[in-house]
Amino acid sequence: MHADPSGVLTGKHYLDGNHAACEGALAVGCRFAAGYPITPSTEIVERIAARFPLMGGTFIQMEDEIAASIAIQGAAWAGKKAMTVTSGPGFSLMMEHIGLAAITETPCVFFNVQRGGPSTGLPTLPGQADMMQARWGSHGDYEIIALSPQSPQECFNLAIDAFNLAEQWRVPVLVMMDECVGHMTERVIIPKAETIEVTERRWTKKKPSDYKPFEPGPDLVPDMAKAGDGYHLFVTGLTHDERGYPVMNWQAQEKLVHRLVNKIRLATDKIVRFEEEDIEGADVVVVSYGITARVARRGAELARQKGVKVGRLRLVVVWPFPEKRILELASKVQAFVVPEMNYGQMVLEVERAAKGKTNVVCVPHGGGEVHDPQVIADAIIRAAKRLS
Amino acid sequence: MDDKRENPVNPYLRLDRMPSIWCPGCGIGTSVNCFARAITQSKIDVKKLAIVSGIGCTGRVSGYLNFDSFHTTHGRPIAFATGLKLANPELHVVVYSGEGDLIAIGGNHFIHAARRNIDILVVCVNNFVYGMTGGQVSPTSPEPATFTTAPYGQFEEPFNLAYLADSCGAVYIARWTTFHVRQLAKSMRDAFGKKGFRFIEIIAPCPTLYQRRNRLGDGLDAMRYYKEKSVVKNGAETKSLRIDFQSEITVGTFVDRERPTFLEAMNNRFQKALGDKYTPYPLGPSHQPKSQPQAQASA
Numbered sequence: 001m002h003a004d005p006s007g008v009l010t011g012k013h014y015l016d017g018n019h020a021a022c023e024g025a026l027a028v029g030c031r032f033a034a035g036y037p038i039t040p041s042t043e044i045v046e047r048i049a050a051r052f053p054l055m056g057g058t059f060i061q062m063e064d065e066i067a068a069s070i071a072i073q074g075a076a077w078a079g080k081k082a083m084t085v086t087s088g089p090g091f092s093l094m095m096e097h098i099g100l101a102a103i104t105e106t107p108c109v110f111f112n113v114q115r116g117g118p119s120t121g122l123p124t125l126p127g128q129a130d131m132m133q134a135r136w137g138s139h140g141d142y143e144i145i146a147l148s149p150q151s152p153q154e155c156f157n158l159a160i161d162a163f164n165l166a167e168q169w170r171v172p173v174l175v176m177m178d179e180c181v182g183h184m185t186e187r188v189i190i191p192k193a194e195t196i197e198v199t200e201r202r203w204t205k206k207k208p209s210d211y212k213p214f215e216p217g218p219d220l221v222p223d224m225a226k227a228g229d230g231y232h233l234f235v236t237g238l239t240h241d242e243r244g245y246p247v248m249n250w251q252a253q254e255k256l257v258h259r260l261v262n263k264i265r266l267a268t269d270k271i272v273r274f275e276e277e278d279i280e281g282a283d284v285v286v287v288s289y290g291i292t293a294r295v296a297r298r299g300a301e302l303a304r305q306k307g308v309k310v311g312r313l314r315l316v317v318v319w320p321f322p323e324k325r326i327l328e329l330a331s332k333v334q335a336f337v338v339p340e341m342n343y344g345q346m347v348l349e350v351e352r353a354a355k356g357k358t359n360v361v362c363v364p365h366g367g368g369e370v371h372d373p374q375v376i377a378d379a380i381i382r383a384a385k386r387l388s
Numbered sequence: 389m390d391d392k393r394e395n396p397v398n399p400y401l402r403l404d405r406m407p408s409i410w411c412p413g414c415g416i417g418t419s420v421n422c423f424a425r426a427i428t429q430s431k432i433d434v435k436k437l438a439i440v441s442g443i444g445c446t447g448r449v450s451g452y453l454n455f456d457s458f459h460t461t462h463g464r465p466i467a468f469a470t471g472l473k474l475a476n477p478e479l480h481v482v483v484y485s486g487e488g489d490l491i492a493i494g495g496n497h498f499i500h501a502a503r504r505n506i507d508i509l510v511v512c513v514n515n516f517v518y519g520m521t522g523g524q525v526s527p528t529s530p531e532p533a534t535f536t537t538a539p540y541g542q543f544e545e546p547f548n549l550a551y552l553a554d555s556c557g558a559v560y561i562a563r564w565t566t567f568h569v570r571q572l573a574k575s576m577r578d579a580f581g582k583k584g585f586r587f588i589e590i591i592a593p594c595p596t597l598y599q600r601r602n603r604l605g606d607g608l609d610a611m612r613y614y615k616e617k618s619v620v621k622n623g624a625e626t627k628s629l630r631i632d633f634q635s636e637i638t639v640g641t642f643v644d645r646e647r648p649t650f651l652e653a654m655n656n657r658f659q660k661a662l663g664d665k666y667t668p669y670p671l672g673p674s675h676q677p678k679s680q681p682q683a684q685a686s687a
Contacts, residue, residue: 031475032471032474032475034470034471053658053662053666054662054665054666056667056669058474058475058669060470060471060474060650062467062470062500063467063496063497063500064496066464066467067464067467067470067496067497067500068467070460070461070464070467070468070471071467071468071470071471071474072471073460073468073471074440074458074467074468074469074470074471074472074473074475075471075472075474075475076471076475077456077458077472078471078472078473078475078476078479079475079476080475080476082471082475096461097461097464100460100461226476227438227456227458227472227476227479228435228436228438228456228476228478228479229435230435231456232454232455232456232457233456233457233458234402234450234451234457234459235457235458235459236450236451236458236459237459237460237461238459245405245451246451246459
């Protein structure tokens with residue numbers, strides 16, 4: 001299925017990442033958004049508030065992020081593609097509803113334009129310190145998908161992918177931007193509607209009498225029905241059976257959690273996405289994501305000028321994590337260098353995936369500005385020297 | 389005698405989930421029966437009816453009603469319902485939950501949905517206690533009743549829910565006890581026929597936790613109390629509706645007015661600002677002009 005042209009602003013634009021993310025969401029057919037103002041993410045909903053009335057969408061500024069993060073789930077069960085937008089403190093408030101979306105398998109998209117933390121931290125300055133929160137922030141066992149754009153163009157592209165992945169796998173999808181990418185202005189090309197692929201909701205073809213709302217298909221994902229179509233849905237945040245009815249015992253818990261986790265874990269190879277550069281013959285591989293991947297490219301250039309054979313792996317899909325590829329590379333390279341705008345989050349995943357087969361070097365940064373590329377270059381050079 | 393006649397409310401209940409979790413003498417089931425009766429007597433299209441609950445004893449209502457049912461998170465059913473209703477105005481959306489869920493943890497959503505005049509009916513079962521968690525003090529608990537978290541007696545000011553809803557702009561406000569089953573069912577029916585943020589408070593007994601701990605007897609004693617101490621005062625000033633420990637309970641319909649719903653106001657504003665570029669958003673069945681027979685049904 002292709003995009004509805006009413007939401008597609010085809011052409012060459014000069015946009016910041018926040019506005020580009022908004023355009024991606026409109027292009028893929030998002031027609032419900034709920035938000036609460038928070039720097040540095042607010043431009044996304046400001047643009048939505050201006051654009052939605054012209055294409056039949058509904059935006060509501062809710063009373064807080066808790067409300068915004070569940071209003072979108074009501075809208076999803078009414079049949080709309082729905083999203084919310086936030087940053088650090090608001091993301092913390094939304095955690096309970098990421099869990100609700102996970103257990104009720106509600107397709108919805110959360111944009112988090114990360115800033116420095118903890119708490120109020122650095123409202124106007126960048127960070128990447130919500131990466132583990134994105135994965136683990138709500139209580140209980142569940143899986144999500146998280147993406148990390150490095151440019152305004154990619155904010156547009158990944159916004160589209162986020163909605164498509166949410167529909168395909170029926171999970172909350174998190175677009176983990178940062179203040180730099182959100183506020184950086186670059187050229188963004190928005191293609192024609194007919195070239196934008198849109199994943200439709202997995203509407204059930206069954207009659208209400210034959211339909212069980214949480215009966216999985218072969219890929220462990222159930223087909224969906226919406227309110228108002230006579231299916232008499234029962235959707236609950238309690239542990240439930242295939243009818244959606246609450247069941248309070250360990251067998252029902254095992255069956256449900258096993259499926260919620262495995263529908264993503266078993267599909268990891270289909271979902272992971274990363275870009276590699278100069279990996280062949282590299283002694284050191286820099287693993288990075290988001291704005292830090294662009295800074296790391298300069299760091300790698302500086303190290304290469306000093307004679308280090310350095311390659312780069314950029315995570316586009318951050319969760320699920322490409323552990324298979326990291327393990328493959330671990331037996332070939334002498335070190336992974338992992339710069340990120342936090343005190344060591346995704347580096348823990350690199351370590352876990354490398355299984356001790358190579359060195360893993362953390363290049364932390366508390367946030368507030370991007371790394372100095374020279375710091376990354378020095379870390380690469382040190383990692384290469386230590387092993388030569 | 390082999391009487392095959394079915395209770396007329398049965399089609400609206402998930403009978404495969406019975407018996408319910410509610411204790412003997414609890415008022416929630418009575419209120420659900422009134423709700424189902426109101427459906428049988430109304431012209432509402434049940435296919436388009438969605439029930440949203442939060443967490444708690446009353447939060448389980450959504451799971452026993454055979455409509456599109458959403459059992460959400462603690463305190464947030466009104467926020468979920470806001471998204472559900474705005475995304476598909478064809479739906480009749482009813483939020484059915486307890487006073488702890490709607491007014492304590494969910495109080496912020498309650499006041500803002502009322503202010504916005506979101507087109508939903510909010511049914512609040514007020515039993516003065518957190519039942520599901522075992523008898524803790526709630527925002528309507530009166531002094532000097534005791535609770536597990538107020539063992540020496542409650543001393544905070546109790547919330548007057550009708551006054552709160554009134555001051556936030558609700559267009560319909562009624563209160564009944566579970567003794568007033570006919571009046572309650574009629575109130576629900578009347579509320580179905582209106583648009584905007586409608587609020588019905590139901591005073592209900594919790595024999596297991598509130599009554600037992602405070603030596604107030606069982607469910608039947610609660611009915612006697614409601615019968616003897618309730619006074620019907622339609623149109624009463626909501627400010628006067630405070631409920632103290634075993635005090636007189638004023639019941640009736642207190643507010644019945646009109647003002648633009650969120651979507652009506654949105655359409656008006658966007659049409660003024662955008663003119664022909666704006667296609668009015670559909671408003672749904674509750675905004676249709678009422679036909680004569682419907683007006684009679686609710687009279």
